[in-house]
Amino acid sequence: MQQTSTTFCILVTAAPTSQGALSALQFCQAAVVKNHTINRVFFYGDASLIASALQVIPQDELALATKWCEFAKQYNITLQTCVATSLRRGIVDNNEATRHALMSSNTLPEIEIAGLGQLFIAMQQADRFLQFH
Amino acid sequence: MSSKKNILFIQTQAPYGDQQAQEGLDMILGASAFYDDVAIIFVSDGIWQLCQSQAPNTKYRKELAKIYQSLEFYDIDKIYVDANSLTARDVKPEELLLTPKVIEQEKFNSLIEQYSQVLTL
Numbered sequence: 001m002q003q004t005s006t007t008f009c010i011l012v013t014a015a016p017t018s019q020g021a022l023s024a025l026q027f028c029q030a031a032v033v034k035n036h037t038i039n040r041v042f043f044y045g046d047a048s049l050i051a052s053a054l055q056v057i058p059q060d061e062l063a064l065a066t067k068w069c070e071f072a073k074q075y076n077i078t079l080q081t082c083v084a085t086s087l088r089r090g091i092v093d094n095n096e097a098t099r100h101a102l103m104s105s106n107t108l109p110e111i112e113i114a115g116l117g118q119l120f121i122a123m124q125q126a127d128r129f130l131q132f133h
Numbered sequence: 134m135s136s137k138k139n140i141l142f143i144q145t146q147a148p149y150g151d152q153q154a155q156e157g158l159d160m161i162l163g164a165s166a167f168y169d170d171v172a173i174i175f176v177s178d179g180i181w182q183l184c185q186s187q188a189p190n191t192k193y194r195k196e197l198a199k200i201y202q203s204l205e206f207y208d209i210d211k212i213y214v215d216a217n218s219l220t221a222r223d224v225k226p227e228e229l230l231l232t233p234k235v236i237e238q239e240k241f242n243s244l245i246e247q248y249s250q251v252l253t254l
Contacts, residue, residue: 011252013253013254044156044160045152045153045156045254084156084159085156088152116159116160116163116164117163117166117167120163120164120166120167120168121167123140123250124138124167129250129252131251131252131253133253133254
């Protein structure tokens with residue numbers, strides 16, 4: 001029996017410390033194992049905090065951001081965080097640090113800062129859109 | 134594909150308790166450039182976002198009501214409000230901005246089914 005492949009666009013609005021953020025990763029991992037495609041994972045609102053490279057997670061706890069980065073590299077998945085909700089929360093890449101004359105940047109290299117338009121385009125190209133809230 | 138060009142936003146949060154209502158609204162305005170058909174339903178404490186008598190101290194917070202009143206310029210005119218949420222909070226439809234259409238519980242599901250993509254904030 002031929003298995004059909006679905007293209008998913010994932011929006012995460014759940015803060016990194018919440019179950020929703022973990023469920024999003026688990027869903028994505030399960031989807032790629034079943035040969036589905038994830039055309040985008042977009043972090044919005046409190047979820048944008050996942051992009052900070054300055055998180056220190058105790059060794060006996062799950063480092064969710066590290067897991068996202070490993071997942072993105074392994075399956076070549078695009079991870080993006082909204083520019084507006086990121087900047088509001090002190091999540092800044094090199095470009096934004098230069099533009100706003102900030103003392104440093106702090107984003108994980110695997111998560112890029114992007115505008116909302118990028119999300120809507122990915123949503124319209126996907127077969128299914130899922131939000132983890 | 135035109136079938137994907139419609140989106141429903143579910144606004145669930147009170148306007149000034151945190152940033153969620155405002156960030157939801159930012160998303161709605163952004164979506165209007167990409168979708169022909171954008172609808173909003175206000176549910177639970179989200180109905181307070183449409184309260185006519187809101188008067189935040191604008192020194193501290195942006196007044197969401199003002200932004201909502203600009204929705205017509207974005208061609209967003211499908212505005213719904215959940216009937217149960219109004220009753221539970223003793224709010225009458227005529228006390229709300231944008232004259233939303235009141236949706237009974239049993240029609241809620243069929244509204245969601247009309248939209249190919251649904252987003253909650």
